[in-house]
Each structure stands twice: as structure tokens, then as C-alpha cells.
Amino acid sequence: xxxxxxxxxxxxxxxxxxxxxxxxxxxxxxxxxxxxxxxxxxxxxxxxxxxxxxxxxxxxxxxxxxxxxxxxxxxxxxxxxxxxxxxxxxxxxxxxxxxxxxxxxxxxxxxxxxxxxxxxxxxxxxxxxxxxxxxxxxxxxxxxxxxxxxxxxxxxxx
Numbered sequence: 001x002x003x004x005x006x007x008x009x010x011x012x013x014x015x016x017x018x019x020x021x022x023x024x025x026x027x028x029x030x031x032x033x034x035x036x037x038x039x040x041x042x043x044x045x046x047x048x049x050x051x052x053x054x055x056x057x058x059x060x061x062x063x064x065x066x067x068x069x070x071x072x073x074x075x076x077x078x079x080x081x082x083x084x085x086x087x088x089x090x091x092x093x094x095x096x097x098x099x100x101x102x103x104x105x106x107x108x109x110x111x112x113x114x115x116x117x118x119x120x121x122x123x124x125x126x127x128x129x130x131x132x133x134x135x136x137x138x139x140x141x142x143x144x145x146x147x148x149x150x151x152x153x154x155x156x157x158x
Contacts (some may be wrong), residue, residue, distance in 0.1 A: 009070045010044040016060050017042075030059035047071075077115070 017027050024042070032055055040046040048056070050064075057064035065082050068074035077114060088102050099129040 007071075009048075009067070012070045013043045013060075013067070016062060020060055022060075027056070027095065028060055044094040077085040081110070081115075 019026070020027075022030070024038055027033075027036050028038045031038070031052075033041075035050060037046060038056075041048050041052075048071070050068065050073060053067040053073075054064045057067050063079070064076055065079040069076055069079045084106065085103060088099055088106070091099070094102070109149060
């Protein structure tokens with residue numbers, strides 16, 4: 001993991017704040033961080049905690065993982081994986097079972113390409129009430145034939 005790069009983080013935060021058309025004071029109030037502390041972060045004088053970065057990300061309406069990468073707390077690859085999972089889990093057009101199956105397929109491809117880890121496998125199978133804790137892709141194929149190819153462009157029936 002990279003060392004904390006607070007200079008670039010500060011520049012990045014300032015750029016994001018300006019893009020959001022927020023003053024330093026407005027962002028500090030929205031994030032619940034003191035104005036002087038935020039100023040010091042932007043100037044690269046302070047190393048914010050993950051909690052502070054999360055508060056800033058929420059106020060800026062950007063991904064907290066993006067700030068973690070900028071701060072050197074998270075690898076770019078890890079961020080991309082987390083964001084992919086978050087998008088799948090947030091999609092209202094697919095149900096929980098479909099989300100878990102899609103995450104299992106995603107993880108199997110990552111493993112096939114040498115990128116899967118035990119840590120990410122635990123994330124993929126941790127669903128509500130243990131849903132998605134199957135052993136692999138075959139589970140989805142056995143339960144619902146044709147799900148992989150036929151369901152993508154078809155809206156769910158209610």
C-alpha cells in the first residue's frame with residue numbers, strides 16, 4: 001500500500017470543492033469538519049483519518065474510496081473493485097438474488113484472471129440473511145436456466 005500523500009490529496013480536495021462550487025466554509029460545515037482543519041488538509045499540512053475523508057466525500061458527493069486512493073490508503077485496483085460491487089448492489093432493477101449471482105460471476109472472473117482474493121470472496125458472499133453464499137456460478141445456472149443471457153435487457157415483471 002502506498003504511503004500517505006497528503007499534498008496531492010489536498011490539491012485533489014480543493015479541486016473537487018471548487019468543482020462543486022463550495023467555499024471552504026461551506027464544505028467544512030457540510031462535512032462537520034472545522035474550517036481551519038479543512039484548510040490545513042487542503043494545504044497538505046494534515047493527514048485526515050478515513051472517517052474524515054468519508055465525511056468530506058459525502059459532502060462533496062464523491063466516492064470515499066476515491067479519496068482513500070488519493071490519500072494512499074487504498075490501492076486503485078481495490079477502489080475499482082469496491083465501486084463495481086457498490087454499483088451492482090445499488091441497482092434497483094435487479095433483485096437481491098440476482099445481485100448475489102452477478103457478484104459471484106464477477107468474482108469468478110477475477111479469480112480466473114488472478115485478481116480474486118479470500119477477502120473479496122467474503123464480500124461477494126455476504127448478503128442479507130446469507131443469500132448468495134453458494135459455491136459458484138453453477139448455482140445460478142441450475143436454478144434459472146438462461147438467466148445469464150436473457151435477463152439483461154428485459155425489465156423485471158412486478
